[in-house]
Amino acid sequence: MTATAAGDLLKAEDITVRFGGLTALDAVGLDVAPRSVVGLIGPNGAGKTTLFNVLSGVLRPTEGTLTWKGVPVPARRAHHSARAGISRTFQGLNLFPQLTVLDNVVVGADRTARGGAFSLLTGLGHHHRDERLLRERALAALDSFGVAEHAHRLPSTLPYGLQKQVALARACVSDPELLLLDEPASGLSGDQVDALAEQIHTFSRDMAVVLVEHHMDLVMRVCDHIVVLDFGEVIATGTPEEIRADPAVTRAYLGNPAGDPSTEGPNADPDSGNGDTP
Numbered sequence: 001m002t003a004t005a006a007g008d009l010l011k012a013e014d015i016t017v018r019f020g021g022l023t024a025l026d027a028v029g030l031d032v033a034p035r036s037v038v039g040l041i042g043p044n045g046a047g048k049t050t051l052f053n054v055l056s057g058v059l060r061p062t063e064g065t066l067t068w069k070g071v072p073v074p075a076r077r078a079h080h081s082a083r084a085g086i087s088r089t090f091q092g093l094n095l096f097p098q099l100t101v102l103d104n105v106v107v108g109a110d111r112t113a114r115g116g117a118f119s120l121l122t123g124l125g126h127h128h129r130d131e132r133l134l135r136e137r138a139l140a141a142l143d144s145f146g147v148a149e150h151a152h153r154l155p156s157t158l159p160y161g162l163q164k165q166v167a168l169a170r171a172c173v174s175d176p177e178l179l180l181l182d183e184p185a186s187g188l189s190g191d192q193v194d195a196l197a198e199q200i201h202t203f204s205r206d207m208a209v210v211l212v213e214h215h216m217d218l219v220m221r222v223c224d225h226i227v228v229l230d231f232g233e234v235i236a237t238g239t240p241e242e243i244r245a246d247p248a249v250t251r252a253y254l255g256n257p258a259g260d261p262s263t264e265g266p267n268a269d270p271d272s273g274n275g276d277t278p
């Protein structure tokens with residue numbers, strides 16, 4: 001549920017992003033309360049991924065402010081996320097294909113590594129105790145996502161659903177306070193989406209979750225609060241019930257291939273699956 005401003009974990013205010021002459025986000029605000037699940041929906045091109053990139057710290061907004069636990073995030077610190085306790089998954093998988101499942105998760109644990117996971121993996125670091133700890137943490141994370149038995153395989157040798165679990169383990173191994181999930185249901189079967197809904201409920205006992213998702217049934221089931229974007233602006237916010245009943249939301253989706261927000265089903269987002277570089 002939404003909390004008072006003072007209690008917000010992450011607060012985005014008046015976020016504007018321009019790409020040349022195109023305004024991808026226009027004075028958008030978003031509040032994430034601790035241990036809440038916030039859904040970010042809207043037709044293709046609405047600005048969801050752009051906002052996600054701002055929240056995760058990889059894209060600096062043209063205007064606007066981010067506040068993390070009441071403290072403004074300095075504009076120049078683009079990569080604030082790792083230290084702040086924010087973790088993300090990517091559209092698509094973005095696992096490193098040449099690294100084992102275990103090493104993929106070790107990379108996600110680099111927040112706790114003094115030398116950094118890359119120096120450990122490349123042998124440039126000599127923090128042997130850190131390395132052992134990192135591997136223990138990564139194995140424990142794989143175990144909690146049911147994929148520890150595959151630790152020494154390459155990701156591509158696993159079914160897609162298991163690869164998604166590896167990606168979730170990598171995002172959660174650093175014990176984030178905020179987990180950003182970019183279309184986690186894409187490519188999953190109905191049963192797998194049910195399992196994902198359970199997982200998101202479980203995550204929200206320990207961390208807040210922001211979810212960009214086309215799978216409306218999942219969004220309506222797991223979110224405490226939903227923000228609807230259209231043409232870079234927030235056109236509605238509220239509980240799933242409020243969003244379902246909001247005529248502005250229905251209008252935004254009418255005539256759009258993303259479909260009616262009250263109906264279930266993934267949709268073919270042109271940019272899904274491309275993924276960003278981890």
Ligand SMILES: Nc1ncnc2c1ncn2[C@@H]1O[C@H](COP(=O)(O)OP(=O)(O)O)[C@@H](O)[C@H]1O
Nearest residue numbers: 019022024042043044045046047048049050051
């Ligand atoms: N790097 C970029 N350069 C130029 N335009 C971009 C860039 N990223 C996104 N856009 C544009 O910004 C708008 C919002 O895109 P995006 O955030 O990807 O929407 P969504 O994720 O909701 O589909 C779109 O018009 C898109 O074409």
Ligand SMILES: [Mg+2]
Nearest residue numbers: 048049269271
């Ligand atoms: Mg997108």
